[in-house]
Amino acid sequence: MKLTPLHDGFVAEASEIDISNPLSPAEVEAVEAGMDQYAVLVFRDQPLTDEQQCDFTRNFGELEQTLIAQMTKGSERRLQPMEMGDISNLTASGTLRARDDSRRMYALGNRLWHADASFRATGAIYSLLSARVVPSKGGNTEFADMRAAYDALDAQTKALIEDLVTEHSIAFSRAQLGFDDYGSGNEDKVRPVRHSLVRTHPVTGRKSLYLSAHIGGIIGWPVPEARAFIRDLTEHATQPQFTHAHQWRVNDLVIWDNRTTMHRARRYRDLEEVRDLRRTTIKGTTLTAAQVPAMAAE
């Protein structure tokens, strides 16, 4: 496998590897080493079935079921396996979602900078996003390097945030956009979990900012002060020097490490054009902060 940097120390293109077939242990190791060195890897021209994508993903850990699949009846899901994240603008029957479709409203939250599954107590490790159909214009996914953003903070800010613990919930990010329609029976899935604001990568030992649109508060801070501060940090962390825009081609697969990055989708003409991306996600294995047992969403 060959790595060609696209953004210094952050994003690289991986070539000379076929990820649709079983990988050798050496290949798996090379991908993981590339992920530790960078944080986002782009594979071009990798046509994948859902099964192949799941098989490739399992090289890196246990698959996570997506929250939206857990909150949606099977008959309303286009993709049946709970582990296939449906990052598309399509209904269960494959037509374009209407402008006021509740699933579309929910998915608009992906346009806010976030780390996948930070609303779970253990977060997520990798996300793998495969492009099956892409629009002619717009719909980029942008990535931000939370290690570089951390490194660039002044010493005073680093000291201030070192031991801060934040509350994350899917309800916080969606409320920013005025969405709160989760359906009944899903109350437990929107309960906040706690995360350290500064986390350390288990392999590289590098510190990073654990930011996400899912953050709604900092433990011990008044909510408005916490949110204003998190906005400032997010603005700092998503400056152009820390970010990379990925323009999708069909059969791209992009892997990112949610422990060290944020990402977001950009606008496209979603009422007119199909964008069918499919995500698999590696479950987190450790807590970043102690939970309040009765509160933690799993």
Add this chain to the structure above:
Amino acid sequence: MTVTITDLTPGFVGEVSGLDITQPLTGAQVAALEAGMDRYGVLVFHDQKFTDDQQKAFSRNFGPLEVTAGGNVTKPEQRRLEMDMADVSNLGTDHKPLARDDRRRLFNLGNQLWHSDSSFRAIPAKYSLLSGRIVVDRGGNTEFADMRAAYDALDDATKAEIEDLVCEHSLIYSRGTLGFTELSEEEKKMFTPVRQRLVRTHPVTGRKSIYLSSHIGTIIGWPMPEARAFIRDLTEHATQPRFCYAHKWRQFDLVMWDNRVTMHRVRRFDETMVRDMRRTTVAGESVTVEQLAA
């Protein structure tokens, strides 16, 4: 005295010298300042030791003052200043910094979001004039963004898309963004949303600008989440460093800006320190779009 204006940011922020604005001005001086405001959008004056009365007198050169009622959760008996002075300090009536969890402080944290003053009023403000009576050494900058330059830099498709859009503005929305949601029925009524065009045209220069503000909660005819995501994108575009100026305060600075063509925000500072800023606001003259019947 002649009015001299030098560029701090070409075409956006000018520094005025050679003028004592605490004293009455001649008609020609006022005209020169108005022309400067039209050309720039933000004017900075140094070493102007205003009393509140002098600040009001200077401000009235540009039109009647806006009454501050309806723009805050501070109750009349909690006011430190007269009704036509907006208290942009972090102080209570005892002139001491408000406690960390004081409701007034938490409400005022909304000023850290990019906004245009009084965009939540049906007839929004013309100029704001902010006087730095006691400033902090670190942090507390006020940043300004040029909504004319930001408009000009949009691509043609976006200009066409936003040309006739109308937004709803309310303090409920900007404060809701920070999780400040506990409002009395009286406050909710006071903060009833108003409508504003998203693209407005300056009455003197004829230049178009994007009328953005954190007070925006939706776009008429759009689903709310789609509206908010789009407004966030526009705001991010409009507040890129190339459209912005950061004002680091010196004591007795006065900064005046045209709310019709700018946004601004305050940056974080150590709120155990005293920061006493006082604002006068020149009322606007007209609505930007027809309002819903009350």
